Amino acid sequence: SQQGEEDPQALSIQEGENATMNCSYKTSINNLQWYRQNSGRGLVHLILIRSNEREKHSGRLRVTLDTSKKSSSLLITASRAADTASYFCATVKSGSARQLTFGSGTQLTVLP
Amino acid sequence: EADIYQTPRYLVIGTGKKITLECSQTMGHDKMYWYQQDPGMELHLIHYSYGVNSTEKGDLSSESTVSRIRTEHFPLTLESARPSHTSQYLCASSRKHALDTEAFFGQGTRLTVV
Numbered sequence: 001s002q003q004g005e006e007d008p009q010a011l012s013i014q015e016g017e018n019a020t021m022n023c024s025y026k027t028s029i030n031n032l033q034w035y036r037q038n039s040g041r042g043l044v045h046l047i048l049i050r051s052n053e054r055e056k057h058s059g060r061l062r063v064t065l066d067t068s069k070k071s072s073s074l075l076i077t078a079s080r081a082a083d084t085a086s087y088f089c090a091t092v093k094s095g096s097a098r099q100l101t102f103g104s105g106t107q108l109t110v111l112p
Numbered sequence: 113e114a115d116i117y118q119t120p121r122y123l124v125i126g127t128g129k130k131i132t133l134e135c136s137q138t139m140g141h142d143k144m145y146w147y148q149q150d151p152g153m154e155l156h157l158i159h160y161s162y163g164v165n166s167t168e169k170g171d172l173s174s175e176s177t178v179s180r181i182r183t184e185h186f187p188l189t190l191e192s193a194r195p196s197h198t199s200q201y202l203c204a205s206s207r208k209h210a211l212d213t214e215a216f217f218g219q220g221t222r223l224t225v226v
Contacts, residue, residue, distance in 0.1 A: 033214060042118075042202055042217030043155075088155070090215075099170070100145065100206070100215050104154040 006089060006106040014111050019076040021106040023089030024069075030092045032065055033100070034074050037086045046074075046087075051094075079110045115139050118203050118218035125193055125225055133188045133221045135203030142208030144186040145215065148172060149200045161186055162208060193225045 007022045023032070031050045035043040049056045049065045049072065056063045062075040076083055088105045116137040125131055135144070142163045147155040147170075157170030161180040175197070176190050186205075190197055200222045204215040 035215075035217075040200075040220070040222070042219045043204075043215075044217070045214035048214060086152070099157060099160060100204075101157065101171070102147070102155040105152075107152065 006103045010107040012109040021074045023072045028094040033090045081112045116218045137205045141205035143206045145204040147202040
């Protein structure tokens, strides 16, 4: 099964509202990353948080990481219609494999 | 914009045909990956490479094969395509030695086998 699972699977909000997406994972990690995917396109890296960090900000994005609960959240503030996309968390596991493993994604729709 | 390119973007072929999906990057990255993704679903790692002449199978069993003869090039081949291979295939690359490194993705190849 996948390392990460996002929650909710789909989220629909009005423009200007905040959007929160959650990610849970199973094994020890080196870091956790969030990516965005527009329909039918490749993924674009948004933000990376290391396992020894608890919170990170980038523009309208805020990411938290709780390694004791093996979970992370992505908050998008003041959402815009252009934020409509799928959002995936990805983890780099501790150890030698160091593969990037993706969760199932959250489909965010921001209504104008 | 990431300097990683996939061709073709869309491909419709008949069952039994041999196909090669191309992926090239100009960033000098050692690590390259192939992911398979059905519409609206999660990404599954099917192959990865840590450098020239290094290839490994990913978590999802795949009938495809890959090669890494040059750093910049990581083609994926299906010897005999079947309808079950219909999916989107995403190629990605990242730097090898840093743990804190993002992956850069190509635009994907959407394959339909009829």
